[in-house]
Amino acid sequence: MTTTENPLLTMIREVCALGRVEFERPHTAEGDPGAGRALVRGLRAVDPGGEPSDISLSLGLLAPRAPYFDRLVLAAIAAQVPQVVNLGAGYDDRALRFRRSGVTFFDLDRPGIIADKVRRLAATGTDTRHLIPVGLDFRTDDVAEALARAGHDATRPTLFLAEHLALFLEPDDVLALLAGLSARAAEGSTLALTAEVHPEGLDSDRVVSVVDQEMFGGGGPLHTIQARDAWLALFAKTGWTVEDPDEVTAVGHFALPVGGQVVQIQTQFLTATC
Ligand SMILES: C[S@@+](CC[C@H](N)C(=O)[O-])C[C@H]1O[C@@H](n2cnc3c(N)ncnc32)[C@H](O)[C@@H]1O
Structure with a gap:
């Protein structure tokens, strides 16, 4: 199914x-440190009105987030x-x-983003023999089937990364995603995910609605913000065990008035094993 994307x-x-690509990032000996810049050449971030968007807003979030996921990839490769x-x-x-020999x-x-990425990669001339691009829609496609079709080996360990994804999916789709990944996760696999978290005791639908109105003028890109306990329960229900469940690794995302009080919404980094 192809649907128009929320701008x-x-x-x-x-x-x-x-x-x-504004940050200095690590790379493997076989890796290509310039690939990120080449990949986004000519890309412009514009808001739905066609005006240039301020990328500096993302830097505070990316500063802790990107290295967190980088470290996990390097640890998995090691x-x-x-x-x-x-x-x-x-x-x-x-x-x-x-890039590392033996790692796929x-x-x-x-699908449209994957097609554009493939075009851009071809234009950079970089070696992509170890990269399998998979176009799908997490709302309608079964991630386990898509991975099986793409040649993913469910008998060998995998590092699954979901960085800044779950908030854009409906809670039921996040549930299906985590369950599908668990079905592909051999022993030794890890899932790392950014979870938007509101304080306990608030109604999650109400929080999503306030964030949508205050931050996006009702534009509706975000769908899943939950209390930490609800996230932990979701992981448990789908067969994942969160590492260090009492230790919160997070960055502040939004501070907004909900029901007369200012509420801090965090992006928490959760890592789990199967
Ligand atoms: C904010 S971007 C984050 C990209 C990257 N992980 C990062 O941290 O820079 C969210 C990504 O999730 C993808 N995404 C959101 N909803 C999706 C869906 N239903 N199916 C497939 N991909 C989706 C978007 O296309 C987008 O590339």
Whole structure:
């Protein structure tokens, strides 16, 4: 199914893509440190009105987030995990920066984005033999089937990354995604995900609605913000065990009035094993 994309999601993806290449990032010996910049050449982040968007807004979020996921990829490679699945990869260049013999990267995103990424990669001339691009829609496609079709090996360990993805999916689709990944996760697999978290005791639908109105003028790109306990329960229900559940690693995302009090919404980084 092809559907028109919410223009705010387009803008946020582009802001992330342009923001992340502003940082000095690690790479493997076989990796391509310049790939990220080449990949986003000519990309412009514009808001739904066609005006240039301010990428500096993303930098505070990316500063802790991008290195967190980078470290996990480097640790997985060092531990000889042979597969890295990047869910909602957008224009992320990890498959190229962290190229390593024996490691296959799968980049999953909407078909149009994957097609554009493939075109851009071809234009840069970089080696992509170890990268399998997979176009799909997490709202309608079964991630486990898509991975099986793409050649992912469910008998070998995988690092699954879902960086800045879950908030754009409905809670039921996040549930289906985590369950589908668990079905593909051999022993030794890890899932790392950014979770939008509101304080306990608030109604999640109300929080999503206030964030949408206050931050996006009712534009509706965000769908899943939950209390931490609800996230932990979701992981448990889908077969994932969160590492260090009492230790919160987070960056502040929004501070907004909900029901007369200012509420801090965090992006928390959760890592789980199967
Ligand atoms: C904000 S971007 C983040 C991209 C990258 N992970 C990063 O952190 O820079 C979210 C990505 O998730 C993808 N995405 C959102 N909803 C999706 C869906 N229903 N199916 C497939 N991909 C989706 C978007 O296309 C986009 O590339």
